[in-house]
Amino acid sequence: MRIYIYTHSSFAKFQKTTKMSVPSSSFSPFFFLLLFLQCSELSNGNPNSTVNQLSIDFYSKSCPQLEQFVSSVTAQQFRQSPVSGPATIRLFFHDCFVEGCDASILLSSKPGSTVEAEKDAYDNKNLAVEAYDSVKKAKELVESKCPGVVSCADILALAARDFVHLAGGPYYPVKKGRRDGRVSIASGVKPNLPRANSTIDELLKLFASKGLSQADLVALSGAHTIGFSHCDQFVSRLYDFHGTKKPDPYIDPRLLKALQMSCPHFGGNVDVVAPFDVTTPFAFDHMYYGNLEAKLGLLATDQGLFLDPRTRPLVQALGKDKAQFFQAFSLGMEKMGSIEVKLGNQGEIRRDCNKTL
Template sequence: MAATKTTSTTLLPFFFFFFFFFLNLSESRLTLDYYKQTCPQFEQIVQQTVTSKQIQSPTTAAATLRLFLHDCLLPNGCDASVLLSSTPFNKAERDNDINLSLPGDAFDLIVRIKTALEFSCPNTVSCSDILSTATRDLLIMLGGPHYNVYLGRRDGRTSASPSVNGHLPKPSMPMSQIIEIFTKRGFTVEEMVALSGAHTVGFSHCSEFSSEIYNNSSSPSSPSSYNPRFAEALRNACRDYQKNPTLSIFNDVMTPNKFDNVYFQNLPKGLGVLKSDHGLFSDPLTKPFVETFAADEDKFFKVFASSMQKLSLLGVKTGRRGEIRRRCDQIN
């Protein structure tokens, strides 16, 4: 009888261990229908809000895609930390120099969706799930590929400006450094080039490429990587950028409002806007993928869709590792 009691006592911790193990496992599992019971209107509210916002402000899709990339590429992953505002005691990610140009339309969209969802199902949907789903829906609106967004993320509780440094690609970086940023996050060179195809929509400020189209004395120059006539057009369009820093150029000057593979077709013609665009075609590691995607839009869409899904799952927080923020710009 004593032996039985000892055995039961010994096994008790194991039962607790497995109970909490499976409890944690169930909390951490992302699913396609995560809000089916708790917020059945989730997909409809997101879709209606992004449609209305995109019609009202056609730059919203590209802005939201950029916001998503700047959130998920950081070491803390897709946790909507880029949405958090700075406090008197902390400078947040969104106030890092590289994020100061993130367009307001994207932040406004997330606020609109979150507000609508809080009315329908309070304290239920995370800001990180909103950002991931809105990005996918907007890409589809522009003609991009569909991919599944798995849901059940929690929002991060921290956001620090220094954590951004060195983890996001800049147009001025050599291609080897940009490749390294993505490979450290588990992406292949092919996937990195596909994600760069996001430049098929959106725009870049003149200040981001002015050094490439003007020399130090500010007299015209046409770098060999630019089509000469295109370089001249860029100089004319950006003539007053120092007085007006909002001046910008579409990244894809041929089909700027359509998600397609024309961006890749532009690069061999010298119609890339940024230094990094030209780098994709001149670097021997990335050039073959540029040529493949330029010739085969279906291939580009397939790799882009799988890469976006992969990106959306980086470093996600689930269960008690995060929270459902009541407001996307501040922790609870």
């Protein structure tokens, strides 16, 4: 087993020297059929669901080439800086969980205002700048082709999907029609996001409050098959787990040693990051779940999904079956992407994603 630990600068060097394989197509038409059927069942079964009101062909007249415009930018960003991928997927998650998927996370705090925007909340400080850049560049291109038509919220949803696929994950259809929000308040962030040391009970409750099931929690956590975490998010597992003065017993000893070398108990380099998936850190695959069975989870919440009897069976199932993971993840993203969306004449279509009209 090879264990990868990086600082951001060594990772940047790695990107330049490593070829990352990007499959052109990972899915059969059967998968899409299944996905559509399940999504329509899902929304028909829930009268409050807004999934029905978003649509695949929302911009078919007003901006028919939208998806090509966005994908030309995401492909270039991914080539130049692969960290854009995980960063944008996480940005989408943080947007949807706070005030719904309305690009409120992209708004900047207003100069002179006493109310900070979501972007400046503590829990969003370590969202990588590459994610904001990707959406900004995609929006600029889209604005130059279809001015004033496409929301930042839809561009973020499309960019997140593109990056999943560019990293080797599924290419799932994205429904569109989200409007951009006008409200972004930093104090709304903490209560709506999970923490690295949340219990599984807390995660289940939080996800349920967003209309997401236990299965969605397990499937969406699979996004941690790519990307990195800073030491401060898991250091409490390495030395003094829950005040025991011992490490978390559910960490493989070799991983523990490697993490301890990079992340000292006190006073470490704040820029050091470790990959979530220590076996295939750059591939969007189902190894994340196999790792959890082998005590190779990075965050307590990741490892917790295997330890908790409610979520373990699905972790085991997804660890055995990549196609099942891709299907469950795609459905989860569709559901997450419809949380509290603004539709019709709600909200606005921003010209610049950083500021309201």
